[in-house]
Amino acid sequence: MNWIQHNWALLLPLVLGACGVWLMMPGARSIRPLGGLACLGALVLGFQLVAGSRDVSGSMFLVFASATLISAVLMITSRNPVYAALWFAVVTLGVCGLFLLQSAPFLAAATIIVYAGAIIVTFLFVIMLAQQAGTSSYDTSSRQPFCASVTAFTLLGLLLITFQSAAAQQTVDGARATEVAAANKALDVQMKVETLDIHKSSRPLPSEELGQMRGLGRSLFTDYLFAVEIGGTLLLIASIGAIALAPRRAQGTL
Amino acid sequence: MNGSIQPTLLVSAALFALGAIGFLTRRNLISVILSAEMMLHGVALAMVTFGKMHGNNEGQIFTIFILTVAACEAGLALALILSLYHRTKSLDMDLWSALREDDMPSPVGHDSSAGATQPDTHPVQPTLTPAGLPIDPKTPLTPQRPNREETATHV
Numbered sequence: 001m002n003w004i005q006h007n008w009a010l011l012l013p014l015v016l017g018a019c020g021v022w023l024m025m026p027g028a029r030s031i032r033p034l035g036g037l038a039c040l041g042a043l044v045l046g047f048q049l050v051a052g053s054r055d056v057s058g059s060m061f062l063v064f065a066s067a068t069l070i071s072a073v074l075m076i077t078s079r080n081p082v083y084a085a086l087w088f089a090v091v092t093l094g095v096c097g098l099f100l101l102q103s104a105p106f107l108a109a110a111t112i113i114v115y116a117g118a119i120i121v122t123f124l125f126v127i128m129l130a131q132q133a134g135t136s137s138y139d140t141s142s143r144q145p146f147c148a149s150v151t152a153f154t155l156l157g158l159l160l161i162t163f164q165s166a167a168a169q170q171t172v173d174g175a176r177a178t179e180v181a182a183a184n185k186a187l188d189v190q191m192k193v194e195t196l197d198i199h200k201s202s203r204p205l206p207s208e209e210l211g212q213m214r215g216l217g218r219s220l221f222t223d224y225l226f227a228v229e230i231g232g233t234l235l236l237i238a239s240i241g242a243i244a245l246a247p248r249r250a251q252g253t254l
Numbered sequence: 255m256n257g258s259i260q261p262t263l264l265v266s267a268a269l270f271a272l273g274a275i276g277f278l279t280r281r282n283l284i285s286v287i288l289s290a291e292m293m294l295h296g297v298a299l300a301m302v303t304f305g306k307m308h309g310n311n312e313g314q315i316f317t318i319f320i321l322t323v324a325a326c327e328a329g330l331a332l333a334l335i336l337s338l339y340h341r342t343k344s345l346d347m348d349l350w351s352a353l354r355e356d357d358m359p360s361p362v363g364h365d366s367s368a369g370a371t372q373p374d375t376h377p378v379q380p381t382l383t384p385a386g387l388p389i390d391p392k393t394p395l396t397p398q399r400p401n402r403e404e405t406a407t408h409v
Contacts, residue, residue, distance in 0.1 A: 021275055025279060049258070050258060050264050065261065065264075068265060068269065069268055072272045072292060075288065075292065076272055076273070076276030076279075076289055081284050081288075084282075084285050088288050091292060095295050095298070098299055099302055102262060102299075104305075104314050104317070106314070107314055107317055107321075110321060114321055118325070119291065119328045122328065122332055123287075123288065126284060129336075130284075136345075137346075138281040138348065142280060142281065143278070143280075143348075144278070144279060148275050148278040149275055151278070152272070152275040152278070155270075155274065159270070159271075160264065163263050163264075164259055202315065204309075204310065210310075211314055216311055234323070234326055235322060235326055238325075238327075241333070242329040245333035245334055245336075246336050246337065247336055247340040
């Protein structure tokens with residue numbers, strides 16, 4: 001009970017969010033406006049948890065994060081798979097904005113090209129090929145929405161508690177490190193050199209910024225060259241497999 | 255617990271949880287795959303954030319590989335969905351619940367007995383021994399499923 005009183009700021013948005021998603025899920029017991037209000041409340045309360053900065057990047061983070069989360073909820077609760085795919089495109093755009101804020105411009109561009117340009121278009125093709133008669137019966141009901149919401153939000157709570165305790169540990173470690181740093185500076189420098197040597201080319205040079213394409217390419221083609229080869233092979237095999245799995249024209253089109 | 259969470263990690267964890275809800279509850283095959291892609295988005299966001307916290311490019315490299323695997327997964331999943339649709343003329347996932355093992359309860363709820371076509375029931379299907387049961391060496395490995403019709407009636 002003491003723990004609940006201590007952590008109510010974490011628990012309240014989780015409970016609200018679980019109830020909201022449960023109410024918004026398609027099914028017999030769905031009350032969509034009420035669920036949407038609960039989800040919005042959970043979002044606002046959840047943003048109180050994090051340390052938001054009041055500058056431009058902080059407000060851009062708020063815009064991108066709320067766009068991402070709102071359209072994620074709308075995606076998993078929408079009754080029409082075409083709308084679900086379009087909301088997923090909005091989720092992708094929001095995630096790309098967050099990538100930009102985390103200094104990953106190349107990844108933002110690549111994700112937009114791969115997801116919004118290729119994957120969602122292919123999904124839309126398949127939906128329109130397979131489901132021409134609008135919403136069907138299996139889209140208007142969901143399987144065990146209450147249990148799934150409770151499970152997923154319990155997982156979310158555990159993740160957040162882990163992140164919180166890790167952040168607390170980090171501040172404690174940071175304070176202790178400044179005390180100890182003077183004592184064993186030589187040892188520390190030696191250890192740092194050793195850890196740097198493992199993946200040396202993944203660390204940006206002093207003249208580079210984090211996430212610059214030059215540094216990314218150097219890391220990709222030195223430290224991770226073998227993985228790049230395997231990734232290329234995987235793409236080749238997946239395309240062969242997709243062609244082999246898809247129904248033949250001789251078997252009749254859809 | 256005074257440490258405050260990195261804001262982007264909160265978003266990534268929430269994306270993962272929401273994608274898990276969609277993956278577990280939706281009955282349309284395409285919605286399920288889209289939810290799985292959203293869980294991958296959450297993981298990618300966490301990777302990029304961790305990479306920035308450590309000040310090196312490895313998180314972004316991992317995300318590039320996640321992107322590769324996601325592209326492969328989408329292609330294969332759509333090919334699979336098309337061939338499943340070819341059999342049942344429906345995107346309902348519950349039509350395939352007869353693929354479970356014989357001793358498992360039916361995952362289909364009461365309200366979901368919608369009037370859709372049944373999948374092709376092949377008369378002779380290869381069967382596996384249910385997990386945990388000892389094999390009797392005298393019985394031949396012939397396709398025998400005595401309660402097959404009873405367990406799959408309300409699909």
